[in-house]
Amino acid sequence: MLLRTLSNLDDLAYYGKTVLMRVDFNVTIGKDNEIGEDYRIRMTIPSIEYLTKRGAKLILMSHLGRPKKTAEMEYKQTNKIQQYATSGIDINAIKQFSLLPVAKRLSELIQMYNVSFIDDCIGPKVQKEIDKMDRGDILLLENLRFHSGEELNDYNFSKELASLADIYVNDAFSVSHRKHASIYGGARLFDKKLAGLNLKKELEYLSMVKDDPVKPFILVVGGSKIKDKIGALENLLPKIDKLLVGGAMAYTFLNANGVRTGDSPIDYDHFQWIKNALSKYPDKIVLPIDHIVTSQSFLKLKQEESNEKKDEGKKGNENSTFDSLPSSVSSPSLVSSPSSSVSLKKGAIEEGLLGVDIGIETVQQYSSMISQNSNGLVVWIGPMGVFEIGLFRNGTNNIAKSMALAFWRGSKTIIGGGDTLDALKKAQVSELEVTHVSTGGGATLKFLAGDEMPGIEVLNKNH
Numbered sequence: 001m002l003l004r005t006l007s008n009l010d011d012l013a014y015y016g017k018t019v020l021m022r023v024d025f026n027v028t029i030g031k032d033n034e035i036g037e038d039y040r041i042r043m044t045i046p047s048i049e050y051l052t053k054r055g056a057k058l059i060l061m062s063h064l065g066r067p068k069k070t071a072e073m074e075y076k077q078t079n080k081i082q083q084y085a086t087s088g089i090d091i092n093a094i095k096q097f098s099l100l101p102v103a104k105r106l107s108e109l110i111q112m113y114n115v116s117f118i119d120d121c122i123g124p125k126v127q128k129e130i131d132k133m134d135r136g137d138i139l140l141l142e143n144l145r146f147h148s149g150e151e152l153n154d155y156n157f158s159k160e161l162a163s164l165a166d167i168y169v170n171d172a173f174s175v176s177h178r179k180h181a182s183i184y185g186g187a188r189l190f191d192k193k194l195a196g197l198n199l200k201k202e203l204e205y206l207s208m209v210k211d212d213p214v215k216p217f218i219l220v221v222g223g224s225k226i227k228d229k230i231g232a233l234e235n236l237l238p239k240i241d242k243l244l245v246g247g248a249m250a251y252t253f254l255n256a257n258g259v260r261t262g263d264s265p266i267d268y269d270h271f272q273w274i275k276n277a278l279s280k281y282p283d284k285i286v287l288p289i290d291h292i293v294t295s296q297s298f299l300k301l302k303q304e305e306s307n308e309k310k311d312e313g314k315k316g317n318e319n320s321t322f323d324s325l326p327s328s329v330s331s332p333s334l335v336s337s338p339s340s341s342v343s344l345k346k347g348a349i350e351e352g353l354l355g356v357d358i359g360i361e362t363v364q365q366y367s368s369m370i371s372q373n374s375n376g377l378v379v380w381i382g383p384m385g386v387f388e389i390g391l392f393r394n395g396t397n398n399i400a401k402s403m404a405l406a407f408w409r410g411s412k413t414i415i416g417g418g419d420t421l422d423a424l425k426k427a428q429v430s431e432l433e434v435t436h437v438s439t440g441g442g443a444t445l446k447f448l449a450g451d452e453m454p455g456i457e458v459l460n461k462n463h
């Protein structure tokens with residue numbers, strides 16, 4: 001698809017014009033209003049600078065979290081569901097989803113610009129604020145999802161958004177699979193609608209992976225939800241040289257291959273698809289040969305501890321000696337030391353135990369395949385184990401480090417967003433040691449599956 005991007009308009013076309021840019025500032029905000037990982041904010045800086053330097057008045061819009069769902073829950077809990085149905089979303093009840101802290105972070109990141117914030121995203125108050133803007137100014141609107149019209153792709157809400165500006169830009173790849181007002185309905189109403197620089201970059205890398213991957217091509221896939229990844233796997237398997245499987249998914253693959261997997265969760269909905277894939281591509285699909293195992297109760301205990309730490313808003317010492325395996329474990333005997341409830345199992349897993357991370361031999365095998373794939377392509381989506389818990393993070397940490405090594409040796413390395421970026425950070429691998437970190441989780445998988453991307457298709461439509 002031929003994509004119209006920022007450079008498709010003359011520089012002068014932006015001068016003095018209002019530009020409405022959809023960004024994805026859906027970042028984690030702690031109880032103290034501290035912003036967590038701000039990669040998504042930083043990735044929009046090139047487009048922001050491109051437009052402001054050309055004299056545009058730049059209006060940024062984004063969603064943050066799921067205020068509607070939270071509000072619905074709160075109303076349900078207080079038996080005020082009737083009130084909810086008639087009143088829409090009560091902004092005061094959902095202050096925790098305000099984008100105000102993001103405006104503050106953005107102005108810290110680009111101190112030379114005048115960044116302001118307005119506590120709504122449509123209406124006369126917003127228009128008044130826009131009228132006050134000078135060329136080069138930036139205005140961040142309040143969370144789009146405070147209006148239910150956003151997710152409903154409501155025509156009137158779309159019209160209100162579109163009335164704010166002369167030019168529309170989408171720089172939010174990670175939401176481009178959604179048919180929401182700020183991505184689709186509103187965008188349709190503009191004559192001038194363009195892809196931002198971050199969206200362009202995402203599409204360049206991900207189109208290469210989908211349509212014409214550099215060879216040899218290794219895909220590393222983990223995490224737990226097979227449902228989300230099956231479309232991408234289906235589409236990519238014919239082009240892949242090796243598929244390295246880890247995470248909870250691996251146990252469904254192993255089970256389908258006739259290996260006993262104990263109490264590990266099995267996804268029977270996709271069991272037959274996996275069986276077929278294993279028989280069609282027996283030489284491509286590589287499965288773990290050993291596992292870090294524990295009991296359901298110990299896993300639960302550790303998960304509760306980890307959630308408590310999060311709730312307290314503490315970062316905690318996630319790499320404390322008790323809680324983590326040595327990052328490059330080389331001998332099985334080392335594994336039993338942190339806790340007797342955790343052990344290393346080769347081959348079958350007995351009843352009462354479940355796999356929570358790839359084992360040491362698997363780590364070695366996967367790491368050497370990844371890091372030796374110089375001049376090839378490695379794409380990594382999803383953690384190798386329950387990486388939120390230090391004890392079960394060894395596999396994920398080592399994959400992150402091998403990705404960095406492959407990059408330094410000349411391989412193209414691409415990381416699917418969400419958990420995988422978090423995993424990279426936990427392994428202390430910089431995003432600069434990877435060719436490309438995608439800002440999208442769900443959008444990346446949908447794009448790789450060849451699914452429709454309304455937010456991208458709308459940019460090339462004339463309505």
Ligand code: AMP
Nearest residue numbers: 223224225247248355356382385386387
């Ligand atoms: P996904 O959203 O499908 O990429 O899954 C990410 C989640 O998978 C993370 O929260 C991990 O804790 C979880 N996960 C990875 N490996 C395992 C495993 N072996 N058992 C249970 N959960 C896992």
